Amino acid sequence: MKLFKTGILSCAAVAMIACSAVPAVFAKTVKVTMKAMENDVVIDNKGTKYPAWTYDGAIPGRVVRVTEGDIVDFTLNNPKTNKNSHSIDFHAAEVDVLNEFAAVKPGESKHFIFKARRAGVYMYHCGANPMVQHIARGMYGTIIVDPKRYSKAYPKPDREYVLIQSQYFPDAENYAAMLENKGWTNALINGKIFNYDPVHDPNATKVLMAKPGERVRIFFINANVNMPVAFHPIAGIWDRVYVNGSPKNVLYDVQTYGVPVAGASTFDIVSPADHATNNAIVDHTMSAALRGAITVLMNRPDADPKLGKGDNILLR
Numbered sequence: 001m002k003l004f005k006t007g008i009l010s011c012a013a014v015a016m017i018a019c020s021a022v023p024a025v026f027a028k029t030v031k032v033t034m035k036a037m038e039n040d041v042v043i044d045n046k047g048t049k050y051p052a053w054t055y056d057g058a059i060p061g062r063v064v065r066v067t068e069g070d071i072v073d074f075t076l077n078n079p080k081t082n083k084n085s086h087s088i089d090f091h092a093a094e095v096d097v098l099n100e101f102a103a104v105k106p107g108e109s110k111h112f113i114f115k116a117r118r119a120g121v122y123m124y125h126c127g128a129n130p131m132v133q134h135i136a137r138g139m140y141g142t143i144i145v146d147p148k149r150y151s152k153a154y155p156k157p158d159r160e161y162v163l164i165q166s167q168y169f170p171d172a173e174n175y176a177a178m179l180e181n182k183g184w185t186n187a188l189i190n191g192k193i194f195n196y197d198p199v200h201d202p203n204a205t206k207v208l209m210a211k212p213g214e215r216v217r218i219f220f221i222n223a224n225v226n227m228p229v230a231f232h233p234i235a236g237i238w239d240r241v242y243v244n245g246s247p248k249n250v251l252y253d254v255q256t257y258g259v260p261v262a263g264a265s266t267f268d269i270v271s272p273a274d275h276a277t278n279n280a281i282v283d284h285t286m287s288a289a290l291r292g293a294i295t296v297l298m299n300r301p302d303a304d305p306k307l308g309k310g311d312n313i314l315l316r
């Protein structure tokens with residue numbers, strides 16, 4: 001991803017956009033290119049392979065991160081070696097569904113730009129027919145649109161993590177069953193069953209970490225095809241929930257917050273500062289939690305200083 005810093009150059013590059021509406025000093029153009037891929041991916045901690053459809057080879061696709069007011073200059077390439085058309089639908093974009101989000105045939109590509117006008121956390125996904133199958137097979141990710149500045153209502157966090165939940169349908173071809181919500185056996189968190197939960201899966205090697213008392217911000221996206229999520233931090237309380245990730249939509253002191261299909265919100269948790277604790281961040285819907293949607297957050301003084309910072313917010 002290349003970042004082009006502001007000003008006259010980026011205005012020239014996006015001459016079709018009304019530059020007067022872009023704060024001259026801060027707006028930048030963010031170039032993003034993705035490749036649709038039909039490739040096997042590992043969907044659990046013991047190495048089980050699954051015939052996925054992906055952006056750039058992984059479930060979920062990469063985190064796209066921009067600042068409110070930025071221009072996203074996007075290209076989707078669909079190699080001719082693929083069998084299916086693919087597309088991308090950025091929930092952060094206000095465009096024309098029949099143009100920008102149209103399906104791209106194998107051997108073709110699609111380029112478009114949009115302005116990320118509203119701060120928040122958003123899903124992106126493939127919308128090619130049948131959409132249920134393209135999402136269930138792995139074509140989704142998140143775009144975070146940061147506000148221009150932090151504030152008292154939306155303070156700078158100490159750590160940040162992205163968690164994206166989805167339903168796992170082992171029979172990848174049976175999209176009729178997916179539509180009926182039949183045949184799903186597990187919940188995936190960032191593409192794997194019990195990805196960050198060594199308590200329920202001895203093969204798990206990763207957990208989220210923070211120091212006691214740190215403000216941990218979780219960007220949560222519900223990429224299920226049919227099921228809402230009851231997002232809850234066991235042994236904790238959400239200090240704040242930012243509905244849709246917007247600093248304008250702040251809720252305080254929440255135990256469980258519902259995230260609809262294709263919705264996303266941002267959650268802050270602050271653990272007791274005076275001793276080490278653990279949280280289990282779950283979809284409290286039992287059929288999802290006990291099938292994979294549990295994530296361990298360890299709050300301890302020797303927390304790895306690299307986790308939850310910079311590019312290390314979606315742990316692979």
Ligand SMILES: [Cu+2]
Binds near residue numbers: 085087126127134
């Ligand atoms: Cu697709």
